[in-house]
Amino acid sequence: MKDRYEFKEIEAKLQQKWVQQDIYVVPDSSDRQKYYCLEMFPYPSGKLHMGHVRNYSIGDVVARFKTMQGYNVLHPMGWDAFGLPAENAAIKHGAMHPAQWTMDNIDTMRAQLKQLGLSYDWNREVATCHPGYYKWTQWLFLQLYHHGLAYKKKSAVNWCPSCATVLANEQVKEGSCERCDSVVEKRELEQWFLKITDYADRLLADLKKLGGWPDKVKIMQENWIGRSEGAEITFPIIDGGTITVFTTRPDTVYGVTYMVLAPEHPLVEKLIEGKPQAGKIRKFVQEVRNLSELARTSTETEKVGLFTGAYCINPVNDEIVPILVANYVLVEYGTGAVMAVPAHDQRDFEFARKYSLPIRVVIQPEGVTLDPDAMTEAYEAEGLMVNSGPFSGMSNRRGITAVIKYLQERGLGEGRVNYRLRDWLISRQRYWGAPIPIVYCDKCGVVPVPDEDLPVMLPMDVAFKPTGRSPLEDHADFVNTICPTCGGPARRETDTMDTFMCSSFYYYRYTSPRNEDNAWDLDKVRQWLPVDQYIGGVEHAILHLLYSRFITKVLCDLKLVDNDEPFTNLLTQGMVLKDGAKMSKSKGNVVSPEDIVAKYGADTARLFILFASPPERDLEWSDQGVEGCYRFLNRVWRLVAPLGNILAVGGTPDRTTNLVGVNKDMRRMTHLAIKKVTEDVGNRFNFNTAVSAIMELVNAMYQYREVPECDRNAGVLREAVEVLLLLLAPFAPHITEELWALTGHEGSIHARSWPEYDPEATIEDEITIVVQINGRVRDRILVPADIKPDVMRELVMQQEKVQELIGDQKVIKVIPVPGKLVNIVVK
RNA sequence: GCGGGCGUGGCGGAACGGCAGACGCGCUGGACUUAGGAUCCAGUGGGGCAACUCGUGGAGGUUCAAAUCCUCUCGCCCGCACCA
Numbered sequence A: 001m002k003d004r005y006e007f008k009e010i011e012a013k014l015q016q017k018w019v020q021q022d023i024y025v026v027p028d029s030s031d032r033q034k035y036y037c038l039e040m041f042p043y044p045s046g047k048l049h050m051g052h053v054r055n056y057s058i059g060d061v062v063a064r065f066k067t068m069q070g071y072n073v074l075h076p077m078g079w080d081a082f083g084l085p086a087e088n089a090a091i092k093h094g095a096m097h098p099a100q101w102t103m104d105n106i107d108t109m110r111a112q113l114k115q116l117g118l119s120y121d122w123n124r125e126v127a128t129c130h131p132g133y134y135k136w137t138q139w140l141f142l143q144l145y146h147h148g149l150a151y152k153k154k155s156a157v158n159w160c161p162s163c164a165t166v167l168a169n170e171q172v173k174e175g176s177c178e179r180c181d182s183v184v185e186k187r188e189l190e191q192w193f194l195k196i197t198d199y200a201d202r203l204l205a206d207l208k209k210l211g212g213w214p215d216k217v218k219i220m221q222e223n224w225i226g227r228s229e230g231a232e233i234t235f236p237i238i239d240g241g242t243i244t245v246f247t248t249r250p251d252t253v254y255g256v257t258y259m260v261l262a263p264e265h266p267l268v269e270k271l272i273e274g275k276p277q278a279g280k281i282r283k284f285v286q287e288v289r290n291l292s293e294l295a296r297t298s299t300e301t302e303k304v305g306l307f308t309g310a311y312c313i314n315p316v317n318d319e320i321v322p323i324l325v326a327n328y329v330l331v332e333y334g335t336g337a338v339m340a341v342p343a344h345d346q347r348d349f350e351f352a353r354k355y356s357l358p359i360r361v362v363i364q365p366e367g368v369t370l371d372p373d374a375m376t377e378a379y380e381a382e383g384l385m386v387n388s389g390p391f392s393g394m395s396n397r398r399g400i401t402a403v404i405k406y407l408q409e410r411g412l413g414e415g416r417v418n419y420r421l422r423d424w425l426i427s428r429q430r431y432w433g434a435p436i437p438i439v440y441c442d443k444c445g446v447v448p449v450p451d452e453d454l455p456v457m458l459p460m461d462v463a464f465k466p467t468g469r470s471p472l473e474d475h476a477d478f479v480n481t482i483c484p485t486c487g488g489p490a491r492r493e494t495d496t497m498d499t500f501m502c503s504s505f506y507y508y509r510y511t512s513p514r515n516e517d518n519a520w521d522l523d524k525v526r527q528w529l530p531v532d533q534y535i536g537g538v539e540h541a542i543l544h545l546l547y548s549r550f551i552t553k554v555l556c557d558l559k560l561v562d563n564d565e566p567f568t569n570l571l572t573q574g575m576v577l578k579d580g581a582k583m584s585k586s587k588g589n590v591v592s593p594e595d596i597v598a599k600y601g602a603d604t605a606r607l608f609i610l611f612a613s614p615p616e617r618d619l620e621w622s623d624q625g626v627e628g629c630y631r632f633l634n635r636v637w638r639l640v641a642p643l644g645n646i647l648a649v650g651g652t653p654d655r656t657t658n659l660v661g662v663n664k665d666m667r668r669m670t671h672l673a674i675k676k677v678t679e680d681v682g683n684r685f686n687f688n689t690a691v692s693a694i695m696e697l698v699n700a701m702y703q704y705r706e707v708p709e710c711d712r713n714a715g716v717l718r719e720a721v722e723v724l725l726l727l728l729a730p731f732a733p734h735i736t737e738e739l740w741a742l743t744g745h746e747g748s749i750h751a752r753s754w755p756e757y758d759p760e761a762t763i764e765d766e767i768t769i770v771v772q773i774n775g776r777v778r779d780r781i782l783v784p785a786d787i788k789p790d791v792m793r794e795l796v797m798q799q800e801k802v803q804e805l806i807g808d809q810k811v812i813k814v815i816p817v818p819g820k821l822v823n824i825v826v827k
Numbered sequence B: 001g002c003g004g005g006c007g008u009g010g011c012g013g014a015a016c017g018g019c020a021g022a023c024g025c026g027c028u029g030g031a032c033u034u035a036g037g038a039u040c041c042a043g044u045g046g047g048g049c050a051a052c053u054c055g056u057g058g059a060g061g062u063u064c065a066a067a068u069c070c071u072c073u074c075g076c077c078c079g080c081a082c083c084a
Helices: A007-020 A050-068 A084-093 A098-115 A131-146 A196-209 A215-225 A250-255 A267-272 A278-290 A293-297 A346-355 A396-409 A522-528 A543-557 A593-600 A602-611 A623-643 A661-684 A687-706 A714-728 A733-742 A789-798 A800-806
Strands: A034-039 A072-074 A150-160 A165-167 A185-194 A227-236 A242-247 A258-261 A305-314 A319-326 A337-340 A413-419 A438-441 A445-448 A480-482 A489-492 A531-537 A567-573 A576-578 A766-773 A776-784 A811-817 A821-826
Touching: A007 A098, A007 A602, A007 A733, A034 A050, A034 A522, A050 A072, A050 A531, A050 A567, A050 A576, A050 A593, A050 A602, A050 A661, A084 A098, A098 A593, A131 A150, A131 A445, A131 A543, A165 A185, A185 A293, A196 A215, A196 A227, A196 A413, A196 A543, A215 A543, A215 A567, A227 A250, A227 A396, A242 A250, A242 A258, A242 A337, A250 A396, A258 A267, A258 A305, A267 A278, A267 A305, A278 A305, A278 A319, A337 A346, A396 A413, A543 A567, A593 A602, A593 A623, A602 A623, A602 A687, A602 A733, A623 A687, A623 A714, A623 A733, A661 A687, A661 A714, A687 A714, A714 A733, A766 A800, A776 A789, A776 A800, A789 A800, A789 A811, A789 A821, A800 A821
Parallel strands: A034 A072, A034 A531, A258 A319, A531 A567, A766 A821
Antiparallel strands: A150 A165, A150 A185, A227 A242, A227 A305, A227 A413, A258 A337, A305 A319, A438 A445, A438 A489, A480 A489, A766 A776, A811 A821
16 A cells, blocks of 8 residues: 555556557457547647647547447547648758657657557557658549649739748638738739539538537538529620629619629729720729738728729610729629629618719618618618519519529529638648649640659758748759659649648548558548547637548548548537636746646646536636645545555445445445436536546545444445546546556456446435425425425425415415425415 | 627536536635644635525516526627628
8 A cells, every 4th residue: 555646656657557558559340339539639839738738638538438438449649740830940940850840849749648648549640741641641632633623723812921821711810821920911823722612512511410519610610611692693894795793682683883893803904905094993903902811801991993984784774884993892702793782782882972873772671762862871681672674563582583583584694602612722832741742744734643653752851041932942853853644854843732631631541540552441441430529629610620521522522431521529629728818928828738747747637627617618727726636636545545455345335225324325426426427428528527526426435434434334435436436537547547456456447347327326215305485495304205296295385384484375386396396386 | 790609606617497606726713733835624605693685797578486598788708701
C-alpha cells in the first residue's frame, strides 16, 4: 500500500507500460461492433494549447467509454502538417527548414499527447507533409481533374499580401485573411479551382441526414451555400446583344426602371466603346477593382453608379431601359447583372433616390395605393400585382411562377436556382504544401502527372527569402521537367494545394495508413467509415467540414468509398477562456498544459477540463478549480489505496433483497452512480455532471466508511470500489489503473467492461414527498416508494399540519404526482 | 440588417413543466495537530429571532405548478453580411 498519490511516478510508469503492451492498438477485424472516434488532428504549431487538451480529453473519454462498452474503437491521431507558419518561420529566422521545424514540433506535441495518457493507436499516425501521404493528396486532385471537377480559371481572387498567396472565399473573414488579419485584396489571376458548386444542392439537401450534428453548424453551412430560387431573364440591348439577369423576384419585372452591370462585367467595355462617357466609366471600374474585399462588399459603402449611354428593352412590356454600371452589383454572383426594381428592392430604391431614377410600383398590399414619390423605403413584402400587363390583379406569390412560365414560353427566360457558394480555390503560391501534380507543355498544353509518377516530390533544397515569390518558381530542377505525354520539355505547376485538401480525406487514410499502392483499402473504409463521432472546434463549421463533405460525395460518386457523408455525429467543443477571454500570448492569459501536467498530473488536468463545463460551451479556466480536482483524486486515493486487496473478501455483493440499512443504501448509491454516469457520458456527453455523480459516490463512500466495521458488508464495499474505479477510468486513466492493481486486480482496468446497474438496487423503500398548498411547499412526508396516487392523496389530507394550514379554506383540487409531490389547491 | 446562442448564488455550473442552486470552488465554524495554506466533520442565495417571505436579465401570458412553454423587451457572445 502506498499512502501518497504520487501522480508523476504513476503516470510515467503506466504510459510506458501501455506502450509496451500495445493496449491501444486496434485490430481491423474483430467480433466487436466498430466505433470510429475521431478528433480533428492538429497543426503542429509548436506545443499543445489548452484547446487541444480539451478536444483530446473529450475524445479520449468517448473512446475509452465505447471500448469498455464492448466496441472495437478506432481512435487515431496524426498531423495536419503542411502550412504557412513553418515556412514563415524559415523566412523569418532562416535557421530551420520548414520540414525540420514541422518534424520537431510533431515530436514535441506527440510527447505531450502521450503524457496526457490518450488512448491513440499510434501505429496509424499520419503526417500530411510526408511524401507517403501527400502522394495521395495529389492522387485525389487528379481524380477530381480527370472527372472534370478541377479546372484552371482566370478570375478576380482574394490575395493576402502578408501571406503572399491567394485564399479561398471560406478563408476570408470580414474582408480580412482569417489567418493573419491582413486586409485581403482582389487580384486577377489564373488559379486552380475545385467544382464544389456542382455539389451545392446535395451538400444542402444532405444536411437533413445529419441528425447528429449541431443545428448551429448545419445552419451555418446552409447560409454559406445560400440557395435562392428565381429566374434568369434576358433583356435585348438596343444596339445588339443581350443582358441576362438573375432575379428572385420575377413578379416585379414590370417595375424595372434601369439595369445595372457589375463594374467587372465583360459587357461593360462593349457598351461604352466609342461613347463619350467611356473614359469616366473605365476610371470608375478601375477604382472599384482596386478596392479591398471589405470596402467592395460592405453594406456601409455608398452606392455609386454611372450611365453607360446604352439601353436595353424590357421584354415583357417593350419599354426602353437605361443600362448603368454600379459598385453594388457583384460580378461573382448570378450573372453579374441586375434588373433594378427600386419600388421593391431596398438597394435599388436607395440608388434610384440618389440618382433621381424613376420608381414604379408593381406590387402593393390589397386596398392600398403606394405612391412612389411618398415612399421612404422599398415595399418588399407580399401583395397584388399592378401595372403588370396581363398579371395585374394577381397575387405576387402566384405571379412569380406565372411570370416564369410566361417568359419560358416566349424564350425570354427561365426558372433558375442560384447559390452563394463559389468554387473552392485551392492554389497557393507557397512552398510548404503538396505540389499540384500538373505539367505545362508547349505542345500538349496542360498535362496531369500520371498516377505512377506520384508523388511529385517537394524539393528540400530551396532558399527561403522574404521575396513573396514561391521558392519553387526559382527551383530549376523542380520547374523544368519532361512532358509525360510527348517527352518534350515542360514546366511544372509551382503552386501547392490548400491544406484543407490534405485534411479532407485523412480520416480515410487512417484506415490504411501505410498502404503504398492505394490511398486506402476499400474494405477497410467500408468497415470503419463513416466516423461515428467527430470532435473539434466550431471554427471549422464551414471550412474543413464543408470541404470534407464535398470530397466524400465525390469519392462516393467515384465508388472509392461507400458512405456519402463522412461524419455521423459531430461535437463542437467550446473555447478555453481565461479571465473571460480566449487565451492568447498578446493578452498574457495563457495557461500552459505542460505546467499543469507537471504540477498536478494528466489525470487532474483532464478531469478539470471535463468537469468545469459541458463540452460545447466555453470553459473558464480556474486554477482553484484545478486544485479542487486534484484534491478529489487525492481523496479517491486515500479512500481506496488503504483497502489493499479487496478481492480477498470473495464473492459478489449480496443481492439488494438481503441487504438492509446502510449497506442497502451504499449499494443503491453505487448503482445510481452507474446509471447516471452511463447516461451522461453515453447519451448526452455531459461529462461535467458525470464527474459530479462520481464525486457523489465518493462522498457516500466516505460516509459509509464511518459506519462501524461490524455493520458493514465487505461485498458492498468491494463493489463500490470497483464501480468507482471503472466509472472514473475514462476520465482519469492513470490513477484508476494504479488503484485497480493495488486493490488486487489482474490486467488493465481499461480492458474491463463498463459496469451495468441493477435497476432493483436503485429503488428506495421509502421516499420523501413534498406537500404543496397552492404551489408552495408546506410540508414533507415519508411514504412508501410504490405508493398509489390515490393513497398518496388520502395520506396527505390526513396530515395534521396540512389540515391546520387548510383551515376553513375550500379544497378545490388535489393533484398527486407519483414519486414527487401532492399539490392541494385551496380557495 | 439577417441567422444562431446565452443571461440562474461571491465564482464555474446543476435542475424529464413538479422541493431552484446537484457537484466543485470560495467563505464560516468545529475536530485533529507543535503547526496547518494538509485532512476530516458541519454550515453556506437574500431578508427575518421566528412563523414566513423574496428570488433564475425585465414585463406580460399559459398552467394546479414555469429557470424550463408562449409573446414582447433589454444585455452579452458567435456566424453571415449590397448574394439581386
